[in-house]
Amino acid sequence: MKKTHYRGSITPAILVMASSFLIVAYGLLALLALQIDSSNRQIASQQALNIAEAGINYYRWHLAHDPLDYYDGTGSPNIYTHQYNDPEGGEIGAFSLEIEEPSDGSSIVTIRSTGWTDSDPNIQRTIEARYGQASLARFSFLQNASSWYGSGITVNGQVHSNNGIRMDGTNTSTVSSAQQTYTCGSETGCSPSTEQPGVWGSGGDQSLWDFPVPAVDFNSISFDFATMRNSAQSGGLYLGDSGARGYHLVFNSNGTFDLRRVNYTSYYYGYDDVDGCQRRYQRIGSETLIGTFSVDDNPIIFAEDYLWVEGDVRGRTNVVAAKFPLETNNVDIWIPDNIEYTTYDGSDVLGLIAQNDIYFARDIPDAFQIDAAMLAQTGKIIRHGYLWWCGGTSQAVKDSLTINGGVISFNKSYWNFGSSPTSGFISREINYDGNLLFYPPPYFPTSGNFELIDWKEI
Numbered sequence: 001m002k003k004t005h006y007r008g009s010i011t012p013a014i015l016v017m018a019s020s021f022l023i024v025a026y027g028l029l030a031l032l033a034l035q036i037d038s039s040n041r042q043i044a045s046q047q048a049l050n051i052a053e054a055g056i057n058y059y060r061w062h063l064a065h066d067p068l069d070y071y072d073g074t075g076s077p078n079i080y081t082h083q084y085n086d087p088e089g090g091e092i093g094a095f096s097l098e099i100e101e102p103s104d105g106s107s108i109v110t111i112r113s114t115g116w117t118d119s120d121p122n123i124q125r126t127i128e129a130r131y132g133q134a135s136l137a138r139f140s141f142l143q144n145a146s147s148w149y150g151s152g153i154t155v156n157g158q159v160h161s162n163n164g165i166r167m168d169g170t171n172t173s174t175v176s177s178a179q180q181t182y183t184c185g186s187e188t189g190c191s192p193s194t195e196q197p198g199v200w201g202s203g204g205d206q207s208l209w210d211f212p213v214p215a216v217d218f219n220s221i222s223f224d225f226a227t228m229r230n231s232a233q234s235g236g237l238y239l240g241d242s243g244a245r246g247y248h249l250v251f252n253s254n255g256t257f258d259l260r261r262v263n264y265t266s267y268y269y270g271y272d273d274v275d276g277c278q279r280r281y282q283r284i285g286s287e288t289l290i291g292t293f294s295v296d297d298n299p300i301i302f303a304e305d306y307l308w309v310e311g312d313v314r315g316r317t318n319v320v321a322a323k324f325p326l327e328t329n330n331v332d333i334w335i336p337d338n339i340e341y342t343t344y345d346g347s348d349v350l351g352l353i354a355q356n357d358i359y360f361a362r363d364i365p366d367a368f369q370i371d372a373a374m375l376a377q378t379g380k381i382i383r384h385g386y387l388w389w390c391g392g393t394s395q396a397v398k399d400s401l402t403i404n405g406g407v408i409s410f411n412k413s414y415w416n417f418g419s420s421p422t423s424g425f426i427s428r429e430i431n432y433d434g435n436l437l438f439y440p441p442p443y444f445p446t447s448g449n450f451e452l453i454d455w456k457e458i
Contacts, residue, residue: 144409
């Protein structure tokens, strides 16, 4: 029988197997290359994010050393690029910065930092962070003098004094003093004078009492009447000497305010602990309408004369009474009626700053409410004592006082006389307004270092 031989019959199978192997091998190599590339890109992306964050930290450091420089030391707005080195000193990437300076009256700085590596500069990450200096309105009460909070008061917010505090009321936040001990005199109910702890009294929560703590330096507060006046002249409402008794501002719920010249005032007798029983020219007898203005168009209102302020506030503004030269003049603010916001979401904000004192008038409503951050730069915030031996009347005692904002004064602020009281308010409630912390009334004083408000990647 003849045998048949098939030459080369195994070759196609070997070729198929080899081709399949090569396809799989190249596929695996391609997949491995993709994974390596993806891993490198992830590493570059994470490094870019870290470098962008380093840019944010750099400019926060820069602001700590020069709080008013929003141009990275160049003097002009631009995009600022800095190289980024590894800990051993070699350059591994860079970041670019865009700085958005605060709007008028705000302390909030927006920093956008974009980072990338030298090895893959096309992979970039951007972070936006907002920093702000806390306003003095972070305190419900801030005073440079000793203070006394009676049994009928509730303070929902921080209380601080650079001297001693007697707390007989209710506090729901910290009560702090810069003193370990102080000499308690008649101003805080001690006769004869005795030495007391920095914070003491029959009120509480006493677990929130904290002393001694660093003082708030009133001399270093970011506060400048000249800047405020210039800002009012260039972008607000500036009021010079009225030639009469001052000005009356009445805020309207539609976002406007009426400005009136006060032609004539009459007085009540009232007592305070500085000059005793005196005539207090607080009642407006006649006035003349000057005009109606928009709150939005006037973020600051500056008067070199006495002011009366009341009404329903819609919008954001700061009202200032100060007269130049400051060393030889003093002007005050009177509040003759309620001041209330139309909303409480932060869109309505009022500051009241007096060179000297802020007074609550005698003929205020029985339920008296002030929505504002108040500051008496060299004086106090008080309602006089309308006592029987100083022209006292049935108008002396009111049902309640509610302040939504802050009471900030160089001297002791007060409004009650006698334990009943014989003049003042039966109940008092002071509430912290969180909307004022980093976004206070325009040009309201701030203090301290820049603090992080929020951070996001964009």
